[in-house]
Amino acid sequence: MAKANRFVKNDEGVSAVIGVILMVAITVILAAVIAAFVFGMVGGVKKTYTVSVTVARAPNGDILINNMGGNDAGLILNGSNNGFTIAYTASSGNVVTEATDLAVGASYKISSTSAAPQCHVVVTGNFKDGTQQVLATADV
The missing domain is CATH 2.60.40.10 (Immunoglobulins)
Known part of the structure; x- marks a missing residue:
């Protein structure tokens, strides 16, 4: 019975999954912020004439x-x-x-x-x- 009880109380797998989900979420948010900044700057570029x-x-x-x-x-x-x-x-x-x-x-x-x-x-x-x-x- 001691072995069965050990698997029920083990939280290590849950912590790893939550950590990975948080890292992915932070990466997606960071990428969105950088993309918004870069694409927002592109709109201000003026045409360069060739003469x-x-x-x-x-x-x-x-x-x-x-x-x-x-x-x-x-x-x-x-x-x-x-x-x-x-x-x-x-x-x-x-x-x-x-x-x-x-x-x-x-x-x-x-x-x-x-x-x-x-x-x-x-x-x-x-x-x-x-x-x-x-x-x-x-x-x-």
Whole structure:
């Protein structure tokens, strides 16, 4: 009778099952919280536009900015000199900002007398949906 009584009072199996159930529940809840956090962040990512712009210094010292086109080149504002914003370091050391329209295949020239010898250039595209995106940066 002592053997039969021993199996009735043994609680070790029940504790192990409850422990496994609790660990699985905690894992599921943790995965749900992480998924909600990750997928909630994805909604805030903005579209990245594809427009190729090159910046180079010509042999005479001028800086040439070329619009090489791209899948989203047609989405850039056109007219009233507001499609591109070009900021560069002037020979005075100040930053000069100019707005221009630059058709695909066209070039914009910054005179060698206007630009600093070591000039930092940032070209920003202004898109029809109201967003702006840096298309090129260069030290020339």
